[in-house]
Amino acid sequence: MDNVAAVIDCYDLLTTEALEAAYQRIKTVKSLRKTDRPETSGSETKMTTGIIVARNSDLTLEQISSDMGRMNSLVPSHFWPDAIAVLSLGVVNYSMHVPASEKSGDFFLPAEADTALSPSPSVWVKKVIRPVGELAFNKVASLIVARVAIFLPEAQVPDYRELIKDIPPHAAATQTYQFNLVSTLVEMTREQAIATQFPQDLFNIISGNEKLGSVQYQSWQDGGVFIVRGAFPIDLFLVFLNEVIPGLSAEHLQYFRGADVQVSYVLPVSQQQFFQTLSTFERRSSNMSIQRETPEILVQKVADEGTNSPFVARLVFGVMVIRDAVYDNKVGRDRFDDLYDPVLSGLRDIREASQNIGKEWEQHRAKVDSGEIASTHGSTIRISEHIDRSLRRDLESFLNTAVRTIKRSLQVLAEDLGVNIGFLFQKESPFKAGVTKIRASDPVLANYLLATRDWSEPLVLMRNNLEHGTISSPKVTYSRDSFRVTAEEPRFEGQPITEFTDEVLVRICCFVEEITVFCLSKKLPGGFEVTEEPVAERDPAIPERFHVTVMPGGRQPWVLAAHTRKFTEA
Numbered sequence: 001m002d003n004v005a006a007v008i009d010c011y012d013l014l015t016t017e018a019l020e021a022a023y024q025r026i027k028t029v030k031s032l033r034k035t036d037r038p039e040t041s042g043s044e045t046k047m048t049t050g051i052i053v054a055r056n057s058d059l060t061l062e063q064i065s066s067d068m069g070r071m072n073s074l075v076p077s078h079f080w081p082d083a084i085a086v087l088s089l090g091v092v093n094y095s096m097h098v099p100a101s102e103k104s105g106d107f108f109l110p111a112e113a114d115t116a117l118s119p120s121p122s123v124w125v126k127k128v129i130r131p132v133g134e135l136a137f138n139k140v141a142s143l144i145v146a147r148v149a150i151f152l153p154e155a156q157v158p159d160y161r162e163l164i165k166d167i168p169p170h171a172a173a174t175q176t177y178q179f180n181l182v183s184t185l186v187e188m189t190r191e192q193a194i195a196t197q198f199p200q201d202l203f204n205i206i207s208g209n210e211k212l213g214s215v216q217y218q219s220w221q222d223g224g225v226f227i228v229r230g231a232f233p234i235d236l237f238l239v240f241l242n243e244v245i246p247g248l249s250a251e252h253l254q255y256f257r258g259a260d261v262q263v264s265y266v267l268p269v270s271q272q273q274f275f276q277t278l279s280t281f282e283r284r285s286s287n288m289s290i291q292r293e294t295p296e297i298l299v300q301k302v303a304d305e306g307t308n309s310p311f312v313a314r315l316v317f318g319v320m321v322i323r324d325a326v327y328d329n330k331v332g333r334d335r336f337d338d339l340y341d342p343v344l345s346g347l348r349d350i351r352e353a354s355q356n357i358g359k360e361w362e363q364h365r366a367k368v369d370s371g372e373i374a375s376t377h378g379s380t381i382r383i384s385e386h387i388d389r390s391l392r393r394d395l396e397s398f399l400n401t402a403v404r405t406i407k408r409s410l411q412v413l414a415e416d417l418g419v420n421i422g423f424l425f426q427k428e429s430p431f432k433a434g435v436t437k438i439r440a441s442d443p444v445l446a447n448y449l450l451a452t453r454d455w456s457e458p459l460v461l462m463r464n465n466l467e468h469g470t471i472s473s474p475k476v477t478y479s480r481d482s483f484r485v486t487a488e489e490p491r492f493e494g495q496p497i498t499e500f501t502d503e504v505l506v507r508i509c510c511f512v513e514e515i516t517v518f519c520l521s522k523k524l525p526g527g528f529e530v531t532e533e534p535v536a537e538r539d540p541a542i543p544e545r546f547h548v549t550v551m552p553g554g555r556q557p558w559v560l561a562a563h564t565r566k567f568t569e570a
Contacts, residue, residue: 002035005151006049006144014054014086016067023071026050027079030111047111049147050081053140057086061129061553065092065174068127069187077177077185078112083143089553090131090527091139095171096123099218100227101258108147110183119252120179120266122218122225124188128171131527131550138163170525172325172550180221181268195219199295203278205232207288214293217274224274226255226264234262240280244273307542310568315347315513318544319520322530325548326523339413343512346405350508353398354501360387360394361498364476365487374478374485381478381485391490391497392466392473398501399463402508406456410512417519424449424456444560445518451562455507462493506567517546518560524548531555535569545570 007029009022030048057064064084072080083093096107099122107125110118132139142163149157176193177185196218205212213230215237226241228234238253245268255264269277282290307313319340327333364387368374373385407425414421423434431453439446465471474490474497489496495503521530531549538544549555563570 004048006051006147008140008144009050009052009081011052011054012056014052014057014059014064014084016059018054019052019059019064019067019084020071022052022084023075023081026052026081027075030079034111047108047151049108049143051140051143052081052084054084054086056088057553060555061086061090061092061131061550062174062555065127065129068092069175072127072175072185073187076112077109080109080185082109083140085136085140086553087136088134089136090129090133090550091136092127092129093139093143094125095128095173096125098123098256098258099225099263100216100229100261101256101263103256103258106143106146108150109185118183119254120181120183120223122220122256122263122266123179125177125179125185126173127175127177128173129550129553130167130171131553132167133527133552135164135167139167168526170527172528172548178221179266181223181266186221192219201295202229202293204291204293205230205288206291212288215278215290217271219271220266222268223266224269224271225266226269226274228262229260231260234264237277237281238264240284241267241269241273241277243280244276245269308540310543310545311347311351311509313543314545315344315509317542318546319513319516321544322517322520322524322546322548325525325528326520335416336413339409339416340516342409343405343413343516346401346409347509347512349401350398350405351505353394353401354498354505357391357394357398357501358498360390361476361489365489368478368485368487371484374487376480376485381480383478383485388473388475388490391476395474395492395497395501396466398504399459399466402504403460403463406508406511407460410515414515414519417523419445419515419519419522421449421515424453425460448514448560448562452511455504456511459504509567510563510565510570513545514560517558521558527551529554529557532558 007026009025011018011022030050032048034048059067064086068080068084083091085091094107094109095104097104107123130136130139142160145157145160145163148155149160176188178188178192180186200216200218202214202216204214211230213228213232215232215234216227216229218225218227226234226237228237234255238255242248242253248267252265252267255262278290282288305312307317323333323336323340327336364373364385367385368383373383375382411422411425420434420438423431423438426434435446435450438449462471466473471493474492476490477488479486479488489498491497492500517530524530527550529549529551530546531554533545533547546558547555549557551557
């Protein structure tokens with residue numbers, strides 16, 4: 001084993017059973033200890049990289065990644081395969097990223113002998129899917145070449161970068177891990193991942209009126225990490241930390257150094273001990289002080305519901321996840337958000353108007369049924385409450401907002417994303433011309449908009465006619481029998497008003513979601529598509545409809561198509 005840099009376990013067809021067997025074989029190989037080589041200064045020679053390669057697979061890359069996550073939870077990370085490749089689909093392997101820096105790249109899992117002796121590096125290790133298709137062999141070859149170059153520096157090997165120059169850089173991260181204090185990778189929880197997205201307190205290092213840099217604490221599995229920005233040396237804080245936590249070895253006080261940042265390895269330190277270290281530093285540094293800078297975070301309630309609501313899960317959370325897959329920079333995300341916000345606000349307003357109409361009608365009906373506001377005198381029915389005017393006002397608001405949302409706000413968003421839907425709202429002749437033109441380049445979108453016209457055009461006409469008084473506004477009617485007065489639900493365009501608003505709300509929510517996701521899908525990086533999660537398989541905590549999948553090797557891509565299903569059934 002001393003001279004083995006990597007092993008490759010090959011299969012013609014990868015199945016779940018074969019993958020489980022391969023995991024065991026890789027574990028066996030990685031369990032074999034290498035003889036220490038005093039002439040080498042690094043620990044990389046103790047590692048044996050394990051790669052599983054198959055010509056074809058019964059499993060998609062997503063299923064392979066999921067199975068890897070399941071099997072990873074059963075054994076320590078130094079026994080995991082470093083990569084799994086299907087030569088017709090792509091590769092699942094690991095990448096690492098150093099906090100607060102630009103350092104990132106492919107990651108080889110350290111050996112057990114290495115983890116027992118070395119401090120834990122403060123890197124986020126992500127399991128990533130690379131849908132590179134037939135270039136999967138190139139990716140595997142690049143990993144082997146890079147591994148051999150590390151294992152045997154004097155070996156003459158090709159430049160691994162030449163092997164991957166045609167491979168797109170994008171990858172889909174499926175799980176994120178951190179090293180704990182015994183150098184074993186542990187999957188981050190959702191709460192931990194969310195916490196890393198929030199800005200943390202900075203502690204500025206001040207000398208007179210000059211800011212020398214800043215220091216920050218990053219929580220990390222069973223420890224913590226020091227992050228120092230600017231030219232100020234991190235070493236001073238590590239020296240004072242050794243006074244707070246005696247016995248830390250020099251090896252455990254190592255750190256990464258970037259252009260303008262230094263990041264310690266994972267330390268057995270709590271946030272309270274971090275504060276004690278800063279206090280010791282300030283007490284022992286006569287001409288320097290620490291000033292705390294707390295970023296402002298606005299937390300504002302916008303609704304009495306969370307991601308377990310299909311509306312929030314799909315039209316807020318789900319859309320934002322796909323947005324993040326499209327835009328890898330703040331400028332792009334902010335522009336999308338600025339254009340999507342009026343669309344989302346419009347949906348919330350028409351939803352609220354629909355709910356108000358329903359509540360208003362139900363409360364009125366209940367009061368009539370109970371006799372609270374209804375009485376009879378001979379052949380006369382007396383009702384002491386009138387809701388026709390408020391129903392008309394709410395219906396006008398509902399229709400105006402509904403039309404404005406799809407005709408203006410959504411159209412502007414779609415156009416910015418490169419899709420023209422403006423002809424949908426024009427008169428018949430320009431509409432037909434628009435459909436004919438777009439059919440040549442996108443028949444799927446043409447068919448979808450043609451079907452959408454069946455309900456969108458009547459909706460616009462209803463809004464106009466109600467506004468101009470050419471159609472009757474809804475009115476409650478009353479009848480009586482020998483015992484009581486009954487209120488009949490007002491009707492609009494032949495339907496009970498609550499049924500009408502519910503149906504329009506469903507159509508608009510689906511339309512907005514589908515057009516937005518369709519437009520975003522066209523801007524996804526190569527190798528990625530949008531897929532639709534079956535209703536029965538959606539997570540009740542976050543019942544998203546759409547996800548990003550890889551292609552090839554992922555789930556069936558979603559195809560835009562008109563339907564009449566309810567929002568929760570779509």
